[in-house]
Amino acid sequence: MASSSSSWTQTLLVFFFFALPMLCTSFNPDSPSDRRVLVLVDDLAIKSSHSTYLQSLTDRGYELDVKLATDPKLTLQSYGSYHYDALILFAPKVESLGGNLDAAAISDFVDSGHDLILAADETTSDTIREIASDCGVDFDEFEKAVVIDHVKYAITPLGDDHSLIAADNLIDSTVILGSQGIKEPILYRGLGHIVNPTSELGIKVLSASPSAYSGRVGAEITDLPNVSGASMALVSVVQARNNARIMISGSLELFSNQFFESSVQQSGSDDKFEKSGNQQFAVELTKWTLHERGHLKTSNVHHHKIGETNEPAMYRIADNARYSLGIQEWNGKDWQPYQADDVQLQFYMMSPYVLKTLSHDGKGLYFTEFQVPDVYGVFQFKVEYNRLGYTTLNLAKQIPVRPFRHDEYERFIPAAFPYYGASFSTMIAFFVFGIVFLYHK
Structure with a gap:
């Protein structure tokens, strides 16, 4: 028994000798970055179709907890303490979130200073739209509407559908998108949205071109689109007054491996890129959203x-x-x-x-x-x-x-010398006048 106890002690010592330095280097208590991230999906296939994006988070030290959005055991907090620092919502189709999650619970999560990443598509449910609306972003409510651009559509092996666009209208901010800059067009297929004009906190990061509009593919246009032109946002961010950060994308495919690796050429341009700018864009914007920068x-x-x-x-x-x-x-x-x-x-x-x-x-x-x-x-x-x-x-x-105390004022103020002189000259003149009046006829 003694030898067994000794071997266990040696094993524990070896573990702490090697594991403790690793723990110390991987966790910085002064770091403002989120570490525990809950990823909600409406299909577990997203774990493989978006694996490159999720792996980029793991490589930077994040602890991902990937769950179905309809999981009945879902909860963000217990006894007033939150289990996660950030939430990634890759579940556009979900009609009702599982557990005790709903739009109000996610709003409280953000109001308590935590961060949110939300991605949508043309099948986006009312629940996801409500969450986005609470954050100051309104998706186009026209049924099955997507962003269409007949001028700046993407030419890729994925097809030449004009709902697959090559967007390049990016915000000019090295803080949000990194100092290297994004030179390749970004593949985008999904919803357009409008940042609430009364909000001072919403920022359009990726905007549509002036020729883009929101509508159904192949449908005849009989009325003006709900959203169109450069006023239509594709990807937006919100920084709340408590410094919580939110990223909202109208395209879930923007984060997919397929869009990350696809070559791209913008219609009307001779420049063909072997790889789209999606991966760099998604990674850099996520760094900002999770407080790795700025x-x-x-x-x-x-x-x-x-x-x-x-x-x-x-x-x-x-x-x-x-x-x-x-x-x-x-x-x-x-x-x-x-x-x-x-x-x-x-x-x-x-x-x-x-x-x-x-x-x-x-x-x-x-x-x-x-x-x-x-x-x-x-x-x-x-x-x-x-x-x-x-x-x-x-x-x-x-x-x-x-103010000055009574004993802190200057006794003789230079600006008052004329008044001092007038007072003393009056006294002297009165004295002289008295002598003359009394002793001279």
């Missing part, structure tokens, strides 16, 4: 009077103050100094009394100096940074500003 954090927020180091309990009018903070950006592996010239500080009470653009040292430290205005009350040091593709920074720190 995620900012602040540190070392500090303010003090110039010449001092400690934060005061309050400022006095006309004091000279210094404000500083650190801003870092997550690059997918670690935090790097963020560099920008458009970060601003407001010294705020009902409205900004001071608005200063922060300088930076190139190492992530932002700072500025200013004189406290000649107004007393309760102010705020406020930084509101909202830049396309980046998480929003909202910092506010309250500080009172007092």
Whole structure:
């Protein structure tokens, strides 16, 4: 028994010796990226037809849990704690989600700061449309409508159907789509949608061309399409006010192995590409959606009077103050100094009394100096940074500003010297007049 116990101890020691370093390198507690991802599909065949995309997530360290969307045991949380950090919904046909999942549960999931990737197609159910609508995106409701483009359709081995288009109208943002840029057209077959014009949070990432419209293939056009032209979005993203991110695509095939590997040529163009831009587009956009890029954090927020180091309990009018903070950006592996010239500080009470653009040292430290205005009350040091593709920074720190005390005023103000002179000259003149009046006739 003693030898058996000793062998088990040695086995455990060997396991921890080799496994612990691997666990430490694979999990970064400071990482803002999602790690536990639930993938819901309406057909398990998607695991093989979209394996390249799913494998790209696994290769980057994500833990995928692929389940049928109708699984009766589905749940996102228990006792107020969520089991997953992100949800990928590749189940356009599902009429009713399993377990305790519904549109309201998924909205709560996003409202709690988690991320969502949703893909649709021409068979999209009302449930999926409702989820997209809750996120500020409205799919075309015309039955069996798809995006059709008779000008920029795709010429591929998959066929020359004009509902298979070669889209290249991409957003100009290296934060969202990566610094390498996507040069190949993107194969797209599916629904068009409109980003709610009243929403300030929705962004069209891939738009249709001016010649595209939404309708049935082969059907005669008798009325104006519901959505058409460059105003029609193909793939959109939403960044909520709590910095949760949502990606919505009207095409599930966009993520498929077949579209990833297919050659593509846009109608009317002589350029033929051996491989479409789908894989690069899907991977880069997913990196942004899951916070591998464009995620900012602040540190070392500090303010003090110039010449001092400690934060005061309050400022006095006309004091000279210094404000500083650190801003870092997550690059997918670690935090790097963020560099920008458009970060601003407001010294705020009902409205900004001071608005200063922060300088930076190139190492992530932002700072500025200013004189406290000649107004007393309760102010705020406020930084509101909202830049396309980046998480929003909202910092506010309250500080009172007092007037001079009675013993802090200058005894003789240079600007008042004429009044001092007038007072003393009046007294001297009265003294001289009294002498003359009393002692001279």
